[in-house]
Amino acid sequence: MDKPHILQIGPYPEWDMERLEKQFEVHRYFEARDKAAFVAERAGLIRGIATRAKLGANKALIDALPNLEIISVYGVGYDAVDLEAAKAAGVRVTNTPDVLTGDVADLSVAMMLTASRGVIGAQDWVRSGDWQSKGSFPLQTRVFGKRVGILGLGRIGYEIARRCAAFDMDVAYRNLKPKDLAEDWTFESSAEALAERSDFLFVTLTGGAANKHVVDQKVIEALGPNGMLINVSRATNVDETALLEALEKKTLGFACLDVFEGEPALNPRFIALDNVLLQPHHASGTFETRKAMGKLVFDNLVAQFEGRPLPTPVI
Numbered sequence: 001m002d003k004p005h006i007l008q009i010g011p012y013p014e015w016d017m018e019r020l021e022k023q024f025e026v027h028r029y030f031e032a033r034d035k036a037a038f039v040a041e042r043a044g045l046i047r048g049i050a051t052r053a054k055l056g057a058n059k060a061l062i063d064a065l066p067n068l069e070i071i072s073v074y075g076v077g078y079d080a081v082d083l084e085a086a087k088a089a090g091v092r093v094t095n096t097p098d099v100l101t102g103d104v105a106d107l108s109v110a111m112m113l114t115a116s117r118g119v120i121g122a123q124d125w126v127r128s129g130d131w132q133s134k135g136s137f138p139l140q141t142r143v144f145g146k147r148v149g150i151l152g153l154g155r156i157g158y159e160i161a162r163r164c165a166a167f168d169m170d171v172a173y174r175n176l177k178p179k180d181l182a183e184d185w186t187f188e189s190s191a192e193a194l195a196e197r198s199d200f201l202f203v204t205l206t207g208g209a210a211n212k213h214v215v216d217q218k219v220i221e222a223l224g225p226n227g228m229l230i231n232v233s234r235a236t237n238v239d240e241t242a243l244l245e246a247l248e249k250k251t252l253g254f255a256c257l258d259v260f261e262g263e264p265a266l267n268p269r270f271i272a273l274d275n276v277l278l279q280p281h282h283a284s285g286t287f288e289t290r291k292a293m294g295k296l297v298f299d300n301l302v303a304q305f306e307g308r309p310l311p312t313p314v315i
């Protein structure tokens with residue numbers, strides 16, 4: 001039987017490519033110079049899209065593929081897929097939840113610890129000889145026992161909260177509704193109230209229009225000059241202009257960021273700051289997790305073409 005044809009929107013590691021190419025006719029959209037012509041030439045053949053969280057699939061692309069059945073996203077976030085267009089066209093959408101939760105939580109907490117204890121600057125202190133010439137490294141800020149706020153208590157938010165609780169931190173969260181939890185974490189009624197009571201505020205909201213700029217100037221100011229913002233979700237959840245201004249004026253103490261508007265070309269004002277820890281959107285970037293994500297992208301495609309239930313459907 002002919003292999004199903006899929007359109008690959010962004011690159012994957014070698015191990016994923018091998019598996020995909022064995023099973024499917026893979027059309028590498030990301031390597032095409034003239035994208036529109038590339039799609040037009042094979043539009044009728046394509047039954048599946050394999051994409052990445054950040055790249056998604058827009059309405060124009062979905063509408064250009066009359067035989068499209070499924071969009072399989074390499075990532076838990078599917079905000080870059082036009083869900084309405086997919087629904088209207090009867091196209092299924094899948095993502096890669098759960099397998100990345102622990103790694104994203106680990107990097108989030110690692111950023112909080114690294115930044116608070118000055119780990120990067122402290123290594124520079126050793127390497128540069130400052131330890132010998134200047135003496136002890138400047139004192140840093142304690143983490144354990146402090147107040148932490150989780151904005152969005154989904155799977156990732158919950159795992160961050162659990163890790164923070166193990167550091168004897170006082171945990172509070174903001175969610176659409178209070179959660180029925182075994183833990184005695186405090187529910188706050190607004191993002192601003194959560195920021196107000198927090199030393200560290202983790203942003204773990206889903207992306208998309210509904211959460212655009214939930215972290216606005218007011219929330220940033222409520223967190224204040226001694227507060228730290230940690231964003232591992234989507235840049236759109238934070239008003240980046242307000243964030244940059246607050247960091248420059250030091251009305252916000254510090255920000256740890258794994259996501260940026262227009263990434264990887266981030267605003268150069270971030271680079272000039274000394275109160276940020278900047279990471280290249282790699283919270284899910286371990287061998288173990290990326291292998292599991294690639295396997296789910298593949299399994300969802302195969303299930304669709306074999307008429308079986310999808311392992312991780314969004315719609």
Ligand code: 8YV
Pocket residue numbers: 052053054074075076077078100281282284
């Ligand atoms: C990306 C992510 O998928 O899962 C998400 O929503 O943003 C990340 O895990 C990853 O960077 C690969 O594109």
